[in-house]
Amino acid sequence: MQLRLYDTLTRGKRPFVPLDPNHVRMYVCGPTVYDFAHIGNARPVIVFDVLFRLLRHVYGENHVKYVRNVTDVDDKINDRAARDYPGLPLNEAIRKVTEQTERQFHEDVDALGALRPTVEPRATEHIAEMRVLIEKLVADGFAYVAEDHVLFSPQAMNAANSGLPRYGALANRSLDEMIAGARVDVAPYKRDNTDFVLWKPAKPGEPSWPSPSGIAAPGRPGWHIECSAMAWKHLGEQFDIHGGGIDLVFPHHENELAQSCCAFHEARMANTWMHNGFLQVEGEKMSKSLGNFVTIRELLADWPGEVLRLNMLRTHYRSPIDWTLRGLEESARTLDDWYAVAADAVGDRPAEAIVEALSDDLNTAQAIAALHGLRNAAVSDEQARGTFAASLRFLGFLGQSAAEWKGRKQQASGIDPKWVEGLISDRAAARGRKDFKESDRIRDELAAKGVVLKDGKDADGKPVTTWELA
Ligand code: AMP
Ligand code: ZN
Numbered sequence: 001m002q003l004r005l006y007d008t009l010t011r012g013k014r015p016f017v018p019l020d021p022n023h024v025r026m027y028v029c030g031p032t033v034y035d036f037a038h039i040g041n042a043r044p045v046i047v048f049d050v051l052f053r054l055l056r057h058v059y060g061e062n063h064v065k066y067v068r069n070v071t072d073v074d075d076k077i078n079d080r081a082a083r084d085y086p087g088l089p090l091n092e093a094i095r096k097v098t099e100q101t102e103r104q105f106h107e108d109v110d111a112l113g114a115l116r117p118t119v120e121p122r123a124t125e126h127i128a129e130m131r132v133l134i135e136k137l138v139a140d141g142f143a144y145v146a147e148d149h150v151l152f153s154p155q156a157m158n159a160a161n162s163g164l165p166r167y168g169a170l171a172n173r174s175l176d177e178m179i180a181g182a183r184v185d186v187a188p189y190k191r192d193n194t195d196f197v198l199w200k201p202a203k204p205g206e207p208s209w210p211s212p213s214g215i216a217a218p219g220r221p222g223w224h225i226e227c228s229a230m231a232w233k234h235l236g237e238q239f240d241i242h243g244g245g246i247d248l249v250f251p252h253h254e255n256e257l258a259q260s261c262c263a264f265h266e267a268r269m270a271n272t273w274m275h276n277g278f279l280q281v282e283g284e285k286m287s288k289s290l291g292n293f294v295t296i297r298e299l300l301a302d303w304p305g306e307v308l309r310l311n312m313l314r315t316h317y318r319s320p321i322d323w324t325l326r327g328l329e330e331s332a333r334t335l336d337d338w339y340a341v342a343a344d345a346v347g348d349r350p351a352e353a354i355v356e357a358l359s360d361d362l363n364t365a366q367a368i369a370a371l372h373g374l375r376n377a378a379v380s381d382e383q384a385r386g387t388f389a390a391s392l393r394f395l396g397f398l399g400q401s402a403a404e405w406k407g408r409k410q411q412a413s414g415i416d417p418k419w420v421e422g423l424i425s426d427r428a429a430a431r432g433r434k435d436f437k438e439s440d441r442i443r444d445e446l447a448a449k450g451v452v453l454k455d456g457k458d459a460d461g462k463p464v465t466t467w468e469l470a
Contacts, residue, residue, distance in 0.1 A: 001352075003058060003359045005241070006318060008249060008273040009170050013361050016272060018240050024055050024064045025239035027231045027270065029248055030120065032071040033101035034080045036295040037108055039308070039323060040245070040279040040286055046309055046396075047276045047317040047362065048243050049114040053394060054358045057350070067234045068117040069227060072098040072124050073220060078206060090205050098122075108296040111305035113396035121230045123221070127209045129229035130221045133263045134198045134212045142262040143198055145214040147189040150199040154178075155192055157258055163267050167258050170273060171250035196255055197222040224255035231269070232260065242270035246277055277320045286323075294323075304408055306397050307332045313364040313395070336409075338371070338392060341378050343402035347386025350394035367395065406468070413450060413469055420451055424465050427453075 003016040018024045028048045031037055048066070055064045077097055078090065085093035106116075134150050137143035142160070143152045154167040158175055168175050175194065182193035201219050202208030208218035221229075231239065237260070244253065253273065260269040281292040299308055311331040315321040351374055357366035371391060378388035392398040400408070410417055423442050430438040443453055450470045458464045 001359045025235040026241040028068045029244040030068040033098045034077040046312045066117040067119045070122045123226040126229045136263045148201040151195040170254045228259040237264040241272045243274040246275040276317045279321045281323045339405045342389040345385040345389035347390035350391040354391045
C-alpha cells in the first residue's frame with residue numbers, strides 16, 4: 001500500500017518516500033506553555049498522532065522518530081509568570097509556569113489517546129544550536145546584526161540564486177508583493193520591512209542568554225529560529241515531514257524553511273509539509289471575547305477523551321472542522337456501541353481497509369466509515385471482532401476495558417452503581433412477594449435517572465436483571 005500525503009509546498013498529494021525508511025523523521029510544532037491548551041490545539045496533536053501510528057505500522061515501531069517541541073520562551077509566558085507569581089524572581093516564576101503548563105498539556109493529550117512523541121525538546125535547552133545557526137547565516141550574508149538584533153533578509157535569500165528555494169514558495173506569496181504590502185513604519189534597525197528577527201535584546205529582568213558574535217549584551221531568540229534549531233539537533237539538516245496547523249504556514253514555517261535551507265545550503269528542509277485545517281466552535285471562530293473558547297481540560301470534565309478524539313477524526317484533517325455539541329453526542333453514542341461490541345476482544349492486526357484509508361492522505365473519515373462496516377461484521381463473528389478491536393486500538397481507541405468505559409459514564413452521570421444495585425434487589429424482593437406496584441415504582445424511579453433495566457435469565461435459567469444508562 002503506497003502512502004500518499006498532501007504537501008503544502010508543492011500543493012499536491014504525492015507518494016511518500018522517506019529519506020531513510022529505517023529512520024523516518026517527523027517534526028511538529030508544539031505548544032507555547034503558558035496556559036491550558038484549547039480544543040483547537042488538540043487538532044494537530046490528534047492528527048499527527050494518527051500519522052505517527054501509521055508510520056510506525058508501515059516502517060516499524062523503532063524506525064520512526066517524532067519530535068514535537070515545547071516553546072518555553074515567549075512574551076506570553078513572561079507576562080503570565082509576572083501575573084501569577086508576583087513575589088518570585090521572574091526566572092523562577094517562569095519555570096513554575098512552564099513546568100506546570102507542560103504537565104497539564106501532557107495530562108490532557110494523554111487522555112486524548114495520543115502517544116508521546118519520541119522527543120519533546122524545550123527551546124531553552126537549544127540556545128547553543130540557535131546561536132550556531134544564526135552565526136552561519138550572518139557569515140554567509142543571509143542575516144545581519146543591527147542595534148543588538150540579528151535579522152534575516154529574505155531579499156538576500158532570493159538574490160543568492162544558488163539552488164535555494166524561493167522565499168514565499170511555501171505560503172505561495174511573492175516577495176515583491178510582500179514588500180509592497182508591508183507596513184511603512186518599519187522598525188529602524190531593519191534594512192527592509194520584510195526582514196525578520198533571529199535574535200533580539202532582552203528587557204531587564206527577562207531571561208537572556210549570551211548573544212551570537214557581534215553582540216555584547218545578552219539577548220533572546222526569535223520564535224522561528226527555535227524550531228530550525230530543534231529540528232536540526234534531533235532530525236538532521238533534512239527530514240521527512242514537518243507539520244502544524246494551517247496558521248503556521250506563514251510566517252512561521254516559511255521562515256523556518258528559509259533559515260534552515262540557507263544555513264545548510266539545501267533546497268529543502270522537509271520533504272513533505274503538512275498542515276491541519278482550523279477548528280471553529282458551533283459555527284464561529286473560537287475566541288475568548290465570543291465566550292466560545294473551550295479548553296481540552298473543560299471538555300474532559302464532560303466527555304471521555306476518546307469521544308473528543310473520534311469527534312476530531314470524523315473530519316479530514318485538511319478541512320475546517322466545526323466543533324459542536326451535537327457532534328460530540330453522536331461521537332459518544334458511536335463509542336458506546338463500539339465498546340459494547342469490541343471491548344475486551346483480542347486481535348493483533350488492524351483491517352487492511354483502515355490502513356488503506358489512512359494511506360490516502362490520512363483519510364480518517366473513510367477509516368471511520370470502514371470501522372462501521374467492521375463493527376457490523378464483528379457482531380456475529382469472533383475473528384471479525386478481533387480485527388475490529390485491533391483496528392480501534394490502532395487508531396487510538398479502546399484504551400479502556402468495557403467495565404471501565406461503563407463505570408466512567410456512570411461516574412459522569414452521577415449515578416452510584418451501589419444505589420442502582422440496591423434498588424434492583426429491592427425490586428426483585430417486591431416481585432417475589434408479587435407486589436408489582438412497588439416493583440413498577442422502582443423501575444420508574446430508576447428510569448427517571450436514566451437507568452434502564454433489562455430482565456433476562458442467567459446461564460442456569462434463573463431470572464437476572466441488568467442495567468445500563470439510557
Ligand atoms: P499555538 O500554541 O497557538 O502556537 O498552537 C499550537 C498548535 O495548535 C499549532 O500547530 C497551531 O497551528 C494549532 N492551532 C491553534 N489554534 C487552532 C485551531 N483553532 N484549529 C486548529 N489548530 C489550531
Ligand atoms: Zn515551529
